[in-house]
Amino acid sequence: MSGKTLYDKLWDAHVVRANDDGSCLIYIDRQLVHEVTSPQAFEGLRLAGRQPWRVDANLATPDHNVPTTDRAAGLAGISDPISKLQVQTLDANCDEFGITEFKMNDLRQGIVHVVGPEQGATLPGMTVVCGDSHTSTHGALGALAHGIGTSEVEHVLATQCLIQKKSKNMLVKVNGKVGAGVTAKDIVLAIIGEIGTAGGTGYAIEFGGEAIADLSIEGRMTVCNMAIEAGARAGMVAVDEKTIEYVKGRPYAPGEAQWPAAVAAWSELHSDTDAVFDKVVELDAEAIKPQVTWGTSPEMVVAVDARVPDPAAEPDAVKRTGMEKALAYMGLKANMPVTDIKLDRVFIGSCTNSRIEDFRAAAAVVKGRKVASSVKQALVVPGSGLVKAQAQEEGLDKVFIDAGFEWREPGCSMCLAMNADRLGEGEHCASTSNRNFEGRQGAGGRTHLVSPAMAAAAAIAGHFTDVRDMTA
Amino acid sequence: MEKFVTLKGLVAPLDRPNVDTDAIIPKQFLKSIKRSGFGPNLFDEWRYLDRGEPGVDNHHRPLNPDFVLNQARYQGAQVLLARDNFGCGSSREHAPWALEDYGFRCIIAPSFADIFYNNCFKNGILPIVLAATVVDQLFAETAATEGYALEVDLPRQVVTTPGGDTFPFEVDEFRKHCLLNGLDDIGLTLQHVDEIKAFEEKHRAASPWLFRNADPRATGS
Numbered sequence: 159m160s161g162k163t164l165y166d167k168l169w170d171a172h173v174v175r176a177n178d179d180g181s182c183l184i185y186i187d188r189q190l191v192h193e194v195t196s197p198q199a200f201e202g203l204r205l206a207g208r209q210p211w212r213v214d215a216n217l218a219t220p221d222h223n224v225p226t227t228d229r230a231a232g233l234a235g236i237s238d239p240i241s242k243l244q245v246q247t248l249d250a251n252c253d254e255f256g257i258t259e260f261k262m263n264d265l266r267q268g269i270v271h272v273v274g275p276e277q278g279a280t281l282p283g284m285t286v287v288c289g290d291s292h293t294s295t296h297g298a299l300g301a302l303a304h305g306i307g308t309s310e311v312e313h314v315l316a317t318q319c320l321i322q323k324k325s326k327n328m329l330v331k332v333n334g335k336v337g338a339g340v341t342a343k344d345i346v347l348a349i350i351g352e353i354g355t356a357g358g359t360g361y362a363i364e365f366g367g368e369a370i371a372d373l374s375i376e377g378r379m380t381v382c383n384m385a386i387e388a389g390a391r392a393g394m395v396a397v398d399e400k401t402i403e404y405v406k407g408r409p410y411a412p413g414e415a416q417w418p419a420a421v422a423a424w425s426e427l428h429s430d431t432d433a434v435f436d437k438v439v440e441l442d443a444e445a446i447k448p449q450v451t452w453g454t455s456p457e458m459v460v461a462v463d464a465r466v467p468d469p470a471a472e473p474d475a476v477k478r479t480g481m482e483k484a485l486a487y488m489g490l491k492a493n494m495p496v497t498d499i500k501l502d503r504v505f506i507g508s509c510t511n512s513r514i515e516d517f518r519a520a521a522a523v524v525k526g527r528k529v530a531s532s533v534k535q536a537l538v539v540p541g542s543g544l545v546k547a548q549a550q551e552e553g554l555d556k557v558f559i560d561a562g563f564e565w566r567e568p569g570c571s572m573c574l575a576m577n578a579d580r581l582g583e584g585e586h587c588a589s590t591s592n593r594n595f596e597g598r599q600g601a602g603g604r605t606h607l608v609s610p611a612m613a614a615a616a617a618i619a620g621h622f623t624d625v626r627d628m629t630a
Numbered sequence: 631m632e633k634f635v636t637l638k639g640l641v642a643p644l645d646r647p648n649v650d651t652d653a654i655i656p657k658q659f660l661k662s663i664k665r666s667g668f669g670p671n672l673f674d675e676w677r678y679l680d681r682g683e684p685g686v687d688n689h690h691r692p693l694n695p696d697f698v699l700n701q702a703r704y705q706g707a708q709v710l711l712a713r714d715n716f717g718c719g720s721s722r723e724h725a726p727w728a729l730e731d732y733g734f735r736c737i738i739a740p741s742f743a744d745i746f747y748n749n750c751f752k753n754g755i756l757p758i759v760l761a762a763t764v765v766d767q768l769f770a771e772t773a774a775t776e777g778y779a780l781e782v783d784l785p786r787q788v789v790t791t792p793g794g795d796t797f798p799f800e801v802d803e804f805r806k807h808c809l810l811n812g813l814d815d816i817g818l819t820l821q822h823v824d825e826i827k828a829f830e831e832k833h834r835a836a837s838p839w840l841f842r843n844a845d846p847r848a849t850g851s
Contacts, residue, residue, distance in 0.1 A: 172833075174822070174825055174826055174829040175822055175825050175829075177804060178803070179802055179803035179804050180802075181802060181804050183819060183822060183825070183826070185826070185829055185830065185833060187840045194660050194661075194722075195721070195722065195723070197663035197664075198663065198664065198665045198723075201663070201665075206814075206816070208816070211826075212830075214841075214842075222660075223661065238661070240661040240662070240684055240685070241661055243661075243663065244661050244663060247663050281839070281840065283837065283840070284840060289721060289723075290720075290721060291719065291720050291721040291745060304745075305721035305745055306721060306745070306748075307721055307722075307723035307726075307745060307748065307749035307752060308665075308723040309723060309749065309752035309753070310748075310752070312816065313815065313816050313819065316816050316819075316820070317816060317819045317820060317826065318826065318830070319819055319826055321804065321815060321819065323802065325744075355648055355715060355718055356648075356714060356715040356718070356741055356743070359715070359741060359742075359743060359744055360744065386719075386745075389715065389718065389743060389744070390744075391744050391745060410842060411839075412839035412842070416838060416839040419839075420837075420839045423836075423837060455648045455650075476647050476713060476714070477647070479645075479646070480646060480647050480648065483646065574652075574657050574720075575657060576657050576658070576660065576661065593650075593652070593719060593720075595650045595652045595653065595719060596652070596653060596675065597652060597653070597656055597675050598652050598657075601656070601675060601681045
């Protein structure tokens with residue numbers, strides 16, 4: 159019998175019961191809750207007269223709707239009354255059911271996927287869910303983490319379980335080392351370019367190989383975050399010394415008494431050498447260059463030194479039409495150099511790239527330079543209050559502000575523009591977020607996904623430019 | 631949840647791949663704390679010529695005449711014919727809520743995104759995967775025949791065209807059972823309370839660090 163994959167191990171450790179049709183009842187260790195996908199779940203509990211199964215398995219924070227400008231006025235400072243009601247509803251629900259919530263002005267508030275690992279509230283070996291597709295982020299710690307819909311949020315609240323069918327196993331192996339200036343974001347965009355936005359559908363993806371092992375835990379979070387952009391609900395990376403070092407000492411991490419047993423258990427969280435994957439994809443890290451998306455799907459991505467693809471060269475009719483529609487929406491011409499794309503706004507933030515290392519990388523490019531006068535707005539939005547505080551301690555806020563960036567309060571912000579931060583019609587944005595869908599960052603807005611260093615370089619140049627030329 | 635057994639429904643074709651849930655229901659409508667009322671804003675950015683906002687009366691907004699759901703022949707459609715990777719992106723259940731509220735009970739595509747596919751079953755919508763060649767045929771027939779309707783038979787797991795072609799489809803037994811009976815799966819899961827408790831006890835003993843109180847203030851640690 160062959161060995162187990164990391165996914166097999168995580169799955170097997172959480173099966174409460176196996177049903178006749180192959181579906182299983184899976185125990186959930188942690189649920190993260192935010193204001194957008196939870197109100198109807200709490201309402202469902204109330205209507206059915208149910209209580210949460212295990213209150214302390216849940217951790218909540220508002221992130222999607224919160225303003226990123228001055229928060230001195232508290233909830234009264236949320237100008238959109240509908241947004242305000244949603245944040246108030248989260249507060250009221252958490253108070254009513256006794257769920258721990260980092261409210262809007264708590265220093266620990268932030269984007270759920272930044273807050274969870276930062277607090278040690280998501281740990282290796284856990285099953286983690288949240289009503290948000292980027293829950294795959296937490297797989298970077300060697301956890302089984304994926305997004306769910308609101309009905310399932312309610313199901314987990316009520317039963318601490320989910321009915322699931324096991325996914326297939328995929329290994330994405332990135333061999334060798336990436337060159338200087340090539341980051342976790344470029345790796346994952348290159349992976350999505352390779353396998354496509356549906357390439358991981360039906361699979362749990364384990365990311366492995368030297369280039370993944372070389373990444374910091376924050377870099378692995380960036381990669382796992384975008385597993386869903388490749389169609390896979392869950393992405394994960396094996397536990398190693400870096401994982402254990404990362405978790406140690408965090409507020410919700412095991413204390414001294416439990417630490418040795420926890421580390422012993424976590425050390426098993428890797429695929430066995432004889433494990434069999436249903437699909438293996440290999441990439442050569444050395445071949446990966448800084449990436450820029452040109453279209454309206456994350457798979458529409460090329461290297462910064464490439465040209466915008468020509469639909470005429472695409473043999474598949476459905477794909478060709480999709481490319482033509484994307485070019486029309488994006489206001490781009492086939493075969494134009496990517497470096498000719500001019501930017502109106504720059505956004506550095508989101509659950510993909512709003513951690514301290516992201517800001518250090520961007521600040522290193524920005525330092526001593528100025529945002530191009532043609533750029534209307536350049537935003538830096540920290541992933542949490544603690545990231546913000548750390549960045550300020552390191553003086554990164556000053557680097558950004560001196561260059562002409564706006565330094566904001568933590569939240570999802572312009573990644574999906576549910577708050578006031580958004581693109582105008584037809585505006586191009588260099589964004590460190592995860593989705594370049596039509597209208598994602600504001601109706602008619604045009605998103606180009608890039609790494610923090612590439613976004614910083616684009617802000618300075620006013621158009622896309624190879625960050626490796628600026629740092630050399 | 632409304633039951634789904636059989637349906638004979640008018641088909642509307644949405645001929646583009648990778649239709650994401652941001653397109654199905656744009657973010658500004660996610661601020662609602664309700665489960666209902668999303669239908670008028672389904673595909674909002676494609677459907678209307680102006681920009682939609684919550685609380686606006688959609689009856690007075692200018693429709694985009696080029697968008698397929700605005701064409702007279704597709705009014706009242708209950709079956710949505712779509713392309714690969716339908717429902718990709720955000721996990722928002724507002725997407726199936728909007729589709730259901732609009733009137734769609736069945737979506738046919740060569741492939742679906744996992745989370746969206748799962749969310750459909752929680753809301754009385756049957757997502758059906760058919761081979762790309764079959765979907766091509768259905769697109770062609772829909773375009774050629776006004777009033778084109780498909781018969782969907784969930785107990786027999788078969789789609790029948792007006793011309794009498796039949797296409798079998800797969801669906802998980804448990805999901806089928808819930809759809810056929812309109813069952814709330816929380817109630818079904820709670821039939822296994824003892825097993826959940828037994829698992830939880832064993833799990834807690836093996837990995838006590840997973841059960842630390844989530845609030846450090848509460849434990850004083």
